[in-house]
Amino acid sequence: MYRLFFHLIFKRMDPEQAHHLAFRWIQLAVRVPVLRTFLAAALAPRYRELRTEALGRRMHGPFGLAAGFDKNAVAIDGMTMLGFDHVEIGTVTAQPQPGNPKKRLFRLVADRALINRMGFNNDGSASVAARLAARRAVFPATVGVNIGKTKVVPEAEATADYVTSTERLARHADYLVVNVSSPNTPGLRNLQAVDHLRPLLTAVREAADRTVTDRRVPLLVKIAPDLADADVDAVADLAVELGLDGIIATNTTIAREGLGLASDPALTAETGGLSGAPVKERSLEVLRRLYARVGDRITLIGVGGIENAEDAWQRILAGATLVQGYSAFIYQGPFWCRAIHKGLAARLRNSPYATLADAVGAEHQKVTA
Numbered sequence: 001m002y003r004l005f006f007h008l009i010f011k012r013m014d015p016e017q018a019h020h021l022a023f024r025w026i027q028l029a030v031r032v033p034v035l036r037t038f039l040a041a042a043l044a045p046r047y048r049e050l051r052t053e054a055l056g057r058r059m060h061g062p063f064g065l066a067a068g069f070d071k072n073a074v075a076i077d078g079m080t081m082l083g084f085d086h087v088e089i090g091t092v093t094a095q096p097q098p099g100n101p102k103k104r105l106f107r108l109v110a111d112r113a114l115i116n117r118m119g120f121n122n123d124g125s126a127s128v129a130a131r132l133a134a135r136r137a138v139f140p141a142t143v144g145v146n147i148g149k150t151k152v153v154p155e156a157e158a159t160a161d162y163v164t165s166t167e168r169l170a171r172h173a174d175y176l177v178v179n180v181s182s183p184n185t186p187g188l189r190n191l192q193a194v195d196h197l198r199p200l201l202t203a204v205r206e207a208a209d210r211t212v213t214d215r216r217v218p219l220l221v222k223i224a225p226d227l228a229d230a231d232v233d234a235v236a237d238l239a240v241e242l243g244l245d246g247i248i249a250t251n252t253t254i255a256r257e258g259l260g261l262a263s264d265p266a267l268t269a270e271t272g273g274l275s276g277a278p279v280k281e282r283s284l285e286v287l288r289r290l291y292a293r294v295g296d297r298i299t300l301i302g303v304g305g306i307e308n309a310e311d312a313w314q315r316i317l318a319g320a321t322l323v324q325g326y327s328a329f330i331y332q333g334p335f336w337c338r339a340i341h342k343g344l345a346a347r348l349r350n351s352p353y354a355t356l357a358d359a360v361g362a363e364h365q366k367v368t369a
């Protein structure tokens with residue numbers, strides 16, 4: 001039904017307008033108590049076998065919403081109502097910024113993909129922190145806070161910019177993500193080089209510890225699928241060295257491989273980050289590589305091209321404790337999350353693993369056994 005709706009209505013609209021419309025509906029639905037209770041009961045993960053622990057939190061299921069959908073933390077309850085067990089808000093920057101000029105979001109329907117060059121349009125970390133502080137949660141959810149660099153801030157001052165956002169946001173975060181991998185802020189991805197990343201992550205860790213003294217806020221870094229394998233290894237080693245809590249793999253890609261011939265070449269030529277089905281293979285490869293390097297010393301979150309329960313299951317076997325998605329939600333709609341959790345529960349039941357945690361990274365044990 002959603003697919004019909006998508007083809008009749010959303011596909012004919014500008015992608016960003018369609019996003020705002022869907023967003024409004026979700027926010028409206030969550031304001032109606034009977035409706036939200038009904039939807040949450042139908043869609044939220046309720047499979048005992050999927051309960052797991054990650055980043056010091058008890059989770060009802062491993063599947064969550066990737067960063068970029070709820071940049072300003074205005075729809076956490078709405079997304080939880082739709083079944084996402086964790087919601088990563090952001091990317092939030094220290095200063096508010098409008099992002100790139102429109103049009104900046106493109107649908108490659110035949111490739112089940114998106115290209116975006118949003119450029120971190122967001123209200124800024126002071127506003128988002130105030131919103132999170134005032135939030136009265138309707139549904140329990142794990143809230144990740146993803147931070148990035150303000151566009152006008154020079155690369156040399158990036159650390160101070162991240163530290164400002166950390167000081168404002170860390171206390172509201174169940175986990176904090178340093179995003180150094182979006183392709184739409186000039187120079188941002190240079191921060192993935194370990195020489196830049198080490199002082200940045202150290203400073204953010206210190207800022208989080210300084211501002212939140214009653215608990216330790218888990219700190220993760222989000223990386224690009226375009227990193228060379230040696231650089232993926234270097235980030236993995238650095239994460240272990242610094243005692244980081246996790247790595248999120250991956251963000252969107254600037255590559256255009258994996259696109260079929262069906263999408264309009266004018267669309268595939270748009271600059272920005274490509275997400276959805278074409279990034280699946282490389283995201284899985286990066287995740288595998290990370291797990292082979294860090295094992296269970298660090299929590300890995302798998303994201304990129306996850307479309308169904310089988311994709312999510314493959315990420316778990318490859319080493320992901322949690323999995324996330326964004327693009328396929330646009331194409332598959334409000335029942336997507338439920339289908340993923342349901343399919344994961346079935347796969348786990350039919351597998352040799354007693355718990356979800358046992359399945360994490362299991363394909364590596366098979367290889368080395």
Ligand SMILES: Cc1cc2nc3c(=O)[nH]c(=O)nc-3n(C[C@H](O)[C@H](O)[C@H](O)COP(=O)(O)O)c2cc1C
Nearest residue numbers: 066067068091116250251275276304305325326327
């Ligand atoms: C429109 C759009 C905006 C995004 N914005 C952000 C962002 O602000 N911060 C971030 O870390 N990732 C952002 N992402 C990347 C996603 O979080 C995710 O890593 C990527 O899309 C791959 O997952 P997917 O194939 O399931 O979409 C964005 C993705 C899309 C499609």
